[in-house]
Every structure is written in C-alpha cells, then in structure tokens.
Amino acid sequence: MTRLFKTRELWLALGILAVIALVTLRFPRFSQPGNLLTIFNDTSILMMLAMGQMAVILTRSIDLSMASNLALTGMIVAMINAAAPGVPIPLLIAGSVVIGSALGAFNGILVWKLDIPPIVVTLGTLTIFRGLVFVISGGAWVNAAQMSQDFIQLQRGSFLGLPILSWFAIVVAALVYLLMTRTAAGRAFYAIGVNPTAAVYTGINVGRTKFLAFVLAGAISGLCGYLWISRYVIASVEVAGGYELTIVAACVIGGVSIAGGIGTVAGALLGALFLGVVNNALPVIGVSPFWQMAISGAAILIAVVLNGRSERTKGRIILKKAEAGA
C-alpha cells in the first residue's frame, strides 16, 4: 500500500476529496455514490488514455497522436459496424486494439529505427491520422442510426453494479499496473527514463523499449476509439479534437515527470480523476462550462509547480550523489 500511495498520490487524492467536499457543502447530492460512480464512468476513457501516455512519457518520449489515433480507429470500427452489422462486437474491439497498435507501432518504428525525436514524429502523425479520418469517411458522419444496437449498448451494460465502461478502465489500469511493477518490460520503461545510458549497460534495448511504449499507447488509443464512438454515438473527423493535451495534462497533474522515469499508475489515474471531478463539478456549482479550459490550465501549472519542487534534486545533482556514494 505504501508503494501504491506515495505522498504525491496521497496529496492528489486529498485534493480530489477536497473538491468533492467543497461542492458537497452546497450540493449534498454531489457526493452520493451514484453520482460518484457516474463521474468515474465519465472519466474512464481519460484514465485509460493516461495509462498509455504515462508509459510513453516514462521513456522520455511523448505521444501527441493519441487523440488522432483514437479518432481514426474509432471511425474505422464505426464504418465496419455500419457496413456489416453482423460482425460480432468482441471481434470489433479486438480489431480496434490491433489497428491502434499498428498506428502506435508506426510512431514507435520511426522513433526506434530512425531516431527521430518523438515530439516531431507524433506532431506529424497527429495531423496525418486525423487527415486520414477525413479521407476514409469522406467527411461524412457515422451516426447512431447506422450503428448496431450491440455496438452502442455493450459498454452501457452493468456488471457487479458498475457499467462495463468502468470495468474496461479498471482492467486496463490493473494490467498496466502489473506490467509496470511485475515485468521486466515495465521496469525497463522506468530504467531508460531515469538514465538511458545506464539502461544500455544493463542490457536494455532503449529503442525497442520506446517502441513498446508507443505500441501500448496506440493499443489503448485504439480501444478507446471504439469506446469513445460507442459512448458518444457519433463518429466524425472532429472526435476528440485537441484531446491529446488533456491526456498529457492528466499525466502531469498525476505527477508523471515529463523528464521521464517518474510516475505511477495510481498517480496518472488520480490525475485523470481530478480533471473528471472538476469538469463534473463545474455545471453543478453553476459555473459556465467555458471556465473548464482555464481551470485545467491552472491545475496543470499548480501541479507542475508542486511536482517541480520534489523533482528539484534530479539531473546533475543526482549524479554527484551517486559519485559521492561510490
């Protein structure tokens, strides 16, 4: 438990509770279990995406193409469903993971084999993937009437009192947690983030590890592509436009260091939840939704100022410590 809830995660959890408590003071119904579960369900997609982005950021990279990947995969799956309603939904979900992984692998291969900086690669694929959504759809929408009932209803079903969408988030988070803490690949993400040179000397293939992180981010983006489309029941070019930065924001608020090597599954989940709680609280306390963007901007800045204090001893000073200790 102490590993799961380090101080940073604890403070963030307290911050979320404080927001909930403040809103509850004036609107008691806000903190009823049903409403909290709704907020969790609303935030599920962001939580999953934050998991993928965290893996990439841990390796000192960044994936700005996740939202475009989501839109492209979502559009492909929706068009398949519209054209062939008979295709079973589990197959479509598996397909969305495969397509998303392939798009992520495209990013990864450019980073791995050509050594192009990740921000440049994903800046390019950000526009390419979204452009492709337009190309394959011809700019048209796939709307609720064209989707099959199974396609729309699957995530709305309930299991043990929780919507299936929430279960997706829980399972993905659990898998990523196991990957990060119990497998060599997961530890490699941290190792190359903290010190790529040292990682090479311990036998880690830095390029391939980054590639795997991009494939993971792509797989999650693809899965979320299906979930997003079936949740909002519309597939269009604009789906999740600009969402890539919200995903990064969730990670940053959750204490994932943009310099790599620092970050936990719990932190990224809480970062996403914080944004979800704030976004859900605004309409309740009667603040115009137009405040959302400024508030999440301020939250990122506050989070990074607080994180910056605890990361101050990074970089060259750590080297000195290591040398002094040796």
Next chain:
Amino acid sequence: MTDQTATGRQLPDRLDNPVKSAVLSWESLLILVALAIFIANSFASPYFLNEWSLSDMTFNFTEKALIALAMALVIITGEIDLSVASIIALASTLMGLALQAGADTPVLVGVGIGVGILCGAFNGFLVTGLKLPSIVVTIGTMSLFRGVAYIVLGDQSFKGYPASFSWFGQGYVFWVISFELVLFLVCAVIFYVLLHHTNFGRRVFAIGNNATAARFSGVRVDRIKFVLFCLTGLMSGMAAVLLTARLGSTRPSIAQGFELEAVTMVVLGGVSILGGSGTIVGVVLAALIMGLVTFGLGLLNVPGIVMSIFIGALLIVVIALPILFRMWRQRKA
C-alpha cells in the same frame, strides 16, 4: 539531432570546403523542395502563376511564420513554447474588450502587442524563475490563456474593428505586396542578424549545445531564455494584431492549431528539436514551402484537413530522408 551518442568529438584537420557544404546544406534541399512544389503547382493549376494568386499565397503563412521566427530561437536553446496560439486568442480577446471600451487603432495595436509580451513574460518566469520544464508550462498556459478567452467570450464574438485597424491584415504597401509580407520580411532580416551576427545569437546557440558550459562561460542562461519567451510573446502579439485585422472578428477559437504549424515550420527549417542548431534562412524557406503546399492544394480544391496530411508527411519525410541516406551510406562504407 541524431548525433546523440556520447562518442568523443573528433577535431577535423581542415575546414569543410565552403562551396561543398553550402551545396549539401539543409537550406539547399529546402530550396529544391520549394522549387519542385512551385513548378508542380504551376502545372497543376492555371490560376497559380498570377501575381495576385501568389500574393494571396503569402497570407497562408505570414502570421505563423512571424511566430516561427521567435520559436526557432526558443527551440535552439532547447526549450519550446506551445502556448503561442493561445496567446493570440487572449491578445485578440483583450483587443476586442479594448474596442468595446472605445479604443482606436493605435491603442488596439498596443494592447495586442502588450498582452503578447506579458503572456511571454509569464511563461518565461515559470520556466526560468521556477525552473520548470517549458513543454509542461506552455501546455498549461496554452489551456490557461485560451481558457481566459473562453471565459470572456463564451460563444460570442467581437466584431466591428475600424478600417484603419483592418489595414494591418488586409492592406497592401504597394502593388501586390501586402503589409503582412513586408512586416514578415523585415522581421526575418532582424532575426537573421540577431541570431547569426550578434553576441546574443552566439549565446543562444551556446545554451542549446550545453547550458551548463554556457553558464560557466558567463552566459546569463536564464535571462536569455526569459528574453526569448518574451520575444515569442511579442511576435504572437503581433500575429494576433495581423490575424484579428485580417479576419475582422475575434472568437475564442481563433488561431487554433497555430502552435503545431509554427513548430512544424521550425523543425522543417532544419532547427534541431533538441536544441543547439538551426538557421533563420531555413525557417523562412520552410514557411514558404508550407505556404506553397497549402495554397497549391487549395487551388486544386483539396480540403484543408487533407492538406494537413501532406504537412504532417512532409515533416516526417523531410527529417527521415537525410537520416535514411546517412544510414545507407554508412552501411555501404
């Protein structure tokens, strides 16, 4: 940007042949690409080779390119500023507020540029004063600045800018040469001199190559970075004046996506995203290329979103090709 492996530097026993290195430089490649696109455009559309068409073409890139000039310097020092488009939104919104309060053209321009500098100074303070990574800071201020514009405007817009103000975005200095183009060319010359022919410029490169070494050599790293963020704010403020004047209205979604296009111009222009190298000539050529591509495709009735595929592919291909070429040569050797 690819020489990241920590192999010791080899000192050459003679300087490179200046003619050979000029021919093989990134800039010559960009000129070739620009020429190829120019020729392809003139074959593809009969409307392309016309002085007014070409003049219209420049409006496609001038505002973004103004920002890219300053962004190039920021990226050369190893930082980045993703908040530029949001600075445009905030500056434009406050210009709109000033207009409502009865301000006339000189005050509007002053407000736009002033807000830009203040936003840049805020970024600069967070990055240099609090020692925070610029990519996170500017992702935060990107939401914050545009968020304030949304709070002020919501789903409304400001309209009714005076004609004397519109001239900045729509006026021509003489014949087909627009004010925007003249301003961009003047700024390009200023930035060229600043980066390549002043102490300040050398310090910018020094910081990008090794900030610690630069600090020990007496370069005021933080002060220079702070100035560069203010400069980027200033250029964004200027772009806000031009864009607002050209569109004649302010919406909170103004200039959406400009930050990525400005970064694309800078990287396409041969500036290393990791800092330490790059030229203003390259950035100007990259801006021209992006203007040519979008305008040429526009003449062919290609939708804007499909153009973005070309821009994205151009970015990756132009960076990947020299790397592939070098790998191929190494394999042969």
